[in-house]
Amino acid sequence: MNNLASKYDPKAVEEKWYQYWLDHDLFKSVPDEREPYTIVIPPPNVTGVLHMGHMLNNTIQDILIRRARQKGKNALWVPGTDHASIATEAKVVKRLAEQGIKKSDLTREEFLKHAWDWTHEHGGIILQQLRKLGASCDWSRTAFTMDEKRSEGVLRVFVDLYDKGLIYRGLRMVNWDPKAQTALSNEEVIYREENSKLYYLKYYVADDDLTGETGQEGEIVHRDEQGRRYAVVATTRPETIMGDTAMCINPKDPKNQWLRGKKVIVPLVNRVIPVIEDRYVDIEFGTGCLKVTPCHDPNDYMLGKTHNLENIDIFNADGTVSDQSPLYVGMDRMEVRKVISRDLTEAGLMEKVEDYVNKVGYSERNSDTAVEPRLCMQWFLKMRHFADLALPPVMNDEIKFFPQKYKPTYHNWLENIQDWCISRQLWWGHRIPAYFLPAAEGEEERYVVALNDEEALAKARQIPGFEHITAEELRHDNDALDTWFSSWLWPISLFDGINNPGNDEIKYYYPTNDLVTAPDIIFFWVARMIMAGYEYEGKMPFRNVYFTGIVRDKLGRKMSKQLGNSPDPLMLIDKFGADGVRMGMMLSAPAGNDILFDEALCEQGRNFNNKIWNAFRLVNGWDVDENLAQPDHSRLAIDWFQNKLNATLAEVDDLFNKFRISEALMAVYRLFWEDFSAWYLEIVKPAYQQPVDAATMRATKRFFDILLRMLHPFMPFITEELWQHLAERADGESIMYAPLPAEQPVDEAVLASMAEAGAIVSNVRNVRSAKNIAPREAVTLQVVGTWANANAPIIVKLAGLNDIVAVEAKDPTAAAFIVGTTEFAVPLADKVNVEEEIAKLQKELDYARGFLANVEKKLANERFVANAPQAVVAIERKKQADALSKIATLEESLKALKQS
């Protein structure tokens, strides 16, 4: 009857259909008269490998884009990759090191050659992996943040913002990554709580005459055995004392009044430094004495500026001690901490060491490297202007965030925004288009900012005194731009909107519709895209932002290589099929929460595929008899399922509009498994080897078609595979473009009637189950009193009845149950167990009485009757009447049973 295997085999169909879609350019989009629907992919690192976060994120995007196609939109999903400067450069440096090559031995050009080689070697693997998932991106548009167009756009934007006065160069305390040896933005620093130590160091008073008394009331003066006085400073970073140029106390601190105007000696270093006073110092913390190291702490830097302190930079770029320091030159900062702690102790200059928990900043890209505050010249973008552009549209929901809870976070960040350090001391990236003019030692650096060498030269020659400067004399800035300085242009640059403003593509596709991304890049990327969008297009870059959760394991732990709890997505696809994995992702992804991923969910997805597959096998195997009349139960089932389908279509639509995609999937899942397979198909299914009538077959295939369309965004492969068997189609056609039916009204009465019929069927099955009555053994259903349900033929078929008969009083040896207010009974002859029946009915009676008591309590409350809406009171009265009737029925049944 059927040549399809009894199990669905994803491997046999996935590659075939993906190739089919590619061969027929079905993911391709060009502007036309249809309404556009656009998504730009959050570009993964070009040399990255697919992980579970990508799986989730891209599954959602694919679902949205496929659904948009079904809705008749011109759907475009643009793919691409990100050059990820720090991460990629780090990988290249590491690889070179393995070959015995040091970056510092290479020229910029040589290094970049290696980097491009690496990129071409590993680049785009991740995009290949996305195809396995079924991602329907328009691959002909694949972009790279460092390809020609995107690079040109970045430079144009830099020049433009410089010309607008929004970019400046300055000496600032920045976050320095000593491993990558580059500056970082504030956002690239991750603070982690750490168990460290608080070291209490002795700073002796210089030229102490030893005459000072113990001090005034409230003063705390330390003395050693010789009577020499010293101050105690608490610090977590004793290795920076070589850079100390002052000690600071709060002028109002009673403990330390005696130190005012004194000078103290830096331990080991023996440098004499002044005691300064500043209200910045917290009297309560430690001893109230703060060591001031202006070059190695942002706050100390501020103090240094205010109090005109000397700056001693004791660290090199790689975190080793510089020759500015009198001690430990060349030693690594972390090593120094250990050594100096010992040396201080041995010298008797350590008062004590305490355990202390504090937060230490780490580089986001080199997570094992503590960030070092460092004073250096960098490029910055003024952010106030951009914050003012980007805040209102989100706060007033022109751009909607899903879930909404990220709005305050966004607001808070923009309110307190600081200038963005955009320069990186890296080669892999967009080279900063600034050109320095020759300058004498000590003279202030002068530069021009221009798109290319020629323009730079022309600009330079306009500067008085430089009319005859040559290209060779101009020095191109060696630094690259922060990666995010290109990513923030993504929704514009993908359509060449920077280089070629107002072109047809940008006009058609921009603003894009939905952005799907993880919340951890809300500042790095989302906020900045909004800024660039308004600056360069005057419009939002996207209408909705859907923040996915972080993918965790089922115990709620973050996925990590160390824990080994991060499954390989491709292995999962191999095991469960792409559709199964997609479903597994979505089943675990409630909107707005972290997702707890469990392989069992992929298994559930695979099982569902199998369910669909087998339902299809069933229908596919039916023979049609054109002359056969349609049975009543089939006609009724079709009417019911049509209504159920309409209701679910509306429900799914609503859920999608709210980005409740998991719930939408669950609605379709239940519709297919419960309503369609367990009920509808069981009703219309002909007896073994019997044909089905033509009308029922037509309706069933039509339902199947619509169900496949509804499922397609979630499970593109199996739906395409089965769809081809349902209808004749031309080469190049695809379920991907098969529209969903328009909204249709739902007849609630039909649904209610079937619900009642279903309850009756379940009750009879329950009796069968309890009494061990074989499915084939027909039973009779008695109805006590008057009752009517149009779906009686369905009940007869599904409950395996030979008849439904109305009776005045039920058979005394029957198993009884109540649905609604009507009592039903299945005569059992000798099988009845009177005791059990009594117990069962008694339980129901107790429940009904309790229920009634509740209702009557309400109705007895005059204020309820007076104040509650009429409708609510009416409902309560109906409940009361129903309960009374049910109780009467039960009491009568019990009485009869007990007499028998």
Added chain:
RNA sequence: GGGCGCUUAGCUCAGCUGGUUUAGAGCACCUGCCUUACAAGCAGGGGGUCGGCGGUUCGAAUCCGUCAGCGCCCACCA
């Protein structure tokens, strides 16, 4: 220190502006079934009083307050 969010069956979550029979779903669990679409399955079943306390109300899982626990984001206390 500031801000946000969460706490409903064993697990993961719905339950929107308070009242559609004394709370729903999926999974898990229990019982019985290899009933020719599917054991990756079928049928049936048990299970929560909605974190604690107090308040508003005729009526609260749903609103307010408070306490407890959990989580996230931001912030220069060395």
